[in-house]
Amino acid sequence: MSHGLRAGDPARLGGYELLDRLGEGGMGSVFLARSPQGRRVAVKVVRADLSHDDEFRGRFRSEVNRARQVPPFCTAEVLDADPDHDPPYLVVEYVEGPSLAQFVRDQGPLGAAGVHSMAVGVATALTAIHGAGVIHRDLKPANVLLAPGGVKVIDFGIARAFEATSRHTRTNQLVGTAAYMAPERFEPASGQPVGPAADVFAWGAVVGYAATGRNPFGGNSATDTAMRILTQPPDLTGLDGPLRELVGRALAKNPADRPTARELLDGLLTAAPSTSPAQPAPAAAVSPAPTGAAGDGGYPTDGAGSGRRRRLTGLAVTAVVIAALVSSALFGPQLLGGGADRDPVGSTGNGTPAADGPTSPAAGTPSPSPSPSGTDRTRAMLSGERRVLLHVVQIDRDLSLPFDRTLRVGDGTGPDALFVLDPVGVDYMIKSLNPDVAHQPCLGVKIDSAGYASLVGVDCQPTPATVFDISRDGWDDKGRLAYSIINETYGVLEWNADEKRLHVQEQGDAPVGTTFSLVDRGAL
Template identity: 50%
Template sequence: MKPLEPGDARQAGKYRLVAALGEGGMGRVLLGVAPDGRLVALKQVHPEFAHNARFRTRFRQEVQASQRVSGAFTAAVMDADPDAETPWLASVFVTGPSLKEAVEATGPLPVESVRRLAVGLATALGEIHRVGLIHRDLKPGNVLLTGDGPRVIDFGIARAAEGGSDLTGTGGIVGSPAFMSPEQAESRPLTPASDVFSLGGLLVMAATGRGPFAGTTTAQVLYNVVHAVPDLSGVPPEVRRLVEPCLAKDPARRPTPRQLLDFLGPVPPGTRPWPPPVHELIGRQEDAVRTALSWPAPPPVPEPPRRRRWVPLVTALAVVAALAAGALVAVGVFAADPVPIGANLDPTSADTLRATDPCKVLDDVPVSGAGTLRAPDTDYPDIDKCDYGTRDGGRISLHLGEEISLINPQPPGELDGRQVLFSTSGKTTCYASVQLPAQPALGVTTVADTCDLAKTALGQALARIRSGDARFALSPGSLLPLDPCRLLDPAAVPSLGRVGKGALKRLRDCEWTGTTSVSLHFDSYPDVPESGATPVDLGGVTANRMVSGLTCALSWSHRQAAGKQAEQVRITATTTSGDPCPAVVAVGKEVVRRLPKP
């Protein structure tokens, strides 16, 4: 990953481009931001493909089919423009190393993780095949290990480059020899069973660190795929029983994804599907992506354009793009060591702010024009806000990750290279905010009597957040650092739709809009029983249910926090007709399954 150069495009369709993720056989992949703040991986195809009319036609067809894939364990295609001068495709951006990178860095996966991987991949293939697609390039580099399971990427797009020497350069097939099916290696017609063969080889690699058809040359590998018995030495018996039928040379003898799922059965609930070293890689990648989002845009290109060399902003990062081999939607970014507390944290990172205590940020901090600030001593703090007393009895408020005020906007300013947005309310209240790059509608905001004082306090707050000295004392199982939009996979609850544009009004909220709109909210406040509530069993947790017209809400205490506080979960479902309670209960059960144990 690297910053964009001054001559690079800054926009593709409605997406703002912020960094280069990698480059593969079909195109270049960029990190983009949608108008509603969501991140995308945007793939721009190479000029040699863009100038080929036949490629554009096939690309358009495959994109249309891929946009119908929306099931669990895939990274959905959000948007595309096959008719642009440089055709592009935007997919949901997910962080996580590829299976190839994870196994190379941490070793083979244990049996239970391989089983979870198999369930996720079989589910993904079932969805891909449902819309009439065949993946054609299911390999370890096209499977990402995210914090809540695998994601299959690049489904269906490889076919756009198949079928002729003017597209492939050889007239041959597109794919990875070590994980091809025999029929693909021989350029025979493909069926969904081809992907099942690739799945079997991929699971062997996950369990042993190597594929089942090794060879010293590509020709030898292809020969082994077509004719040789797979090498399953070292494959655990539980995995061997699964992969042997998948690797049958005859496509008709291979199981379907549905049969694989029936054989595997349900996986036990859990929030960390991979070994700890893999989750450490995921965390490092997320930190690196957040750092990239804070990079400033390069200055405009002078005439004539001149290229400039960028000074690396994160010298400890060794970047590995999962998309470098043609993968579609994610990037693997590795830091030499995890970022330690106090080592220049990004103060506009959503994850940093969720872990920051607003009443520690400016407590006992001197602010020019206000003296040394003091946080209130209260048992009922607002989880993302805090009011501080000044030396003259006034007040300065700090809001972390909340919606930026647009009451009466004023001309913007600048603070340490960041744009500061100002708005006023009446004659004596000014809001000063810096935006969160990943969620521009939200910000770090200070409120004071004057805009100068609000800006000064904001500078002090950003410096203290960056130091890491104002974090919550988090206990295991706490909700405070969790992103509710990452916790819940909408595909796991059929009634959910996509994340709505106006949903993210604070860091601990998320909303899904569809036939039924559902919101998920984390907070911390006193645990007081709700009058008139009906108890509902969500599978190990008893929630309070309240119904009002076409709205149904569930709430429960997840764990006791400091003082008289309790960490709370609240889910609300609203529909235009019918009963919203079944939807909210279904979401509640899925949330309980995914929450950390208190």
């Protein structure tokens, strides 16, 4: 819904021209804007009383940096941010389509196929968000957009920064909507950490709402709802089949009893949607309305007011979302397959192709074969066609090669953290894309006078010191596929905790202790 710019609203923020006010919430206002390249984007402006708070700006910057590592899969892509602007702002992809909240208000609950496809899309988004080290903290129907190409989750990446700066909230105020908050959110003194499991709980409540039109813990007030969440089982009447069992597990009171987002995906992809007489799957299970629910966090569609509605069948939406699932190289073990044993990239431990459907360690159930789009995107990374971050799993940091050509680890936000994998036969050279380093060097092994092997930037020529084997080595704790990186001449890349740096260690019989995730950062 268009609200129009108000008196006092800025005409520009940075290089963005503000066109319309889309909505507002507890953390600030959302505007439709035009980028310097002419692209329509959504700009979220943090509320004015936080503008001069250094603590908030620091947390905001940290959360935005993490959010930028979330792949634009079933999420509104983070495009830009300026924590130092007055006021701070965040720029994200402009998404067409109504929010789930608006759709259910206008047209009622989704049919079985539509609920299933929506559940897959949101679980995919949470897997990606959690894989980047981000917790949404405010997942609700208003933050789930039913776009023509599939489900999009919005408003992740700054809730934690806002909530952590507690002096800017009223006494006992929490960031989020009570009906979608996990029990641990209401009992901070219980000692239970607020982690990814809180988003999984919210997923269960959102799916219940999509299927029935009501929250599973709905009460007469926020306080009543909170008490039901803390003490009562969810009301899942109207939700049938395998999805009901998954939702019930997601709504467990104890965070430890809930599945991970990755486990939700595994369960959803092995459970076909069922159609019951009470919940028929309509011909158009997801039908975007002309405008978004701007007042509750949605974004309006282009051509608002035209009265034209684009309709996708529930089956088509399911197909679109599942096709999207397997095209991310960040978090899907189904992309390359394989188990915990070290095997060359692109094959499994028993010599069968990766597309044969390896087993996910999280749920122990076969994952589906990757679609051509997923395979193509992964192969593009391994063919030197896409930029990547090399994420060090054990320390949750990213490799960087600054101007002095000495390898370091950092937060992955600067140009010195971007690399490209340059194939050399079955191995790779790892080329830096840092524009501040002349000739864009590759990683290479350097032996000092004491015999210590370190990693530095050297000329990109295939030599025994610059060619590395990249092999699958299980999964990391975020559900992403992990790799070991080995130089066949000098040894394996390992993190030295005492010296706080990576080095090359001669490979013996001991298992590899340091692994890496490949984070896709776009085409070259």
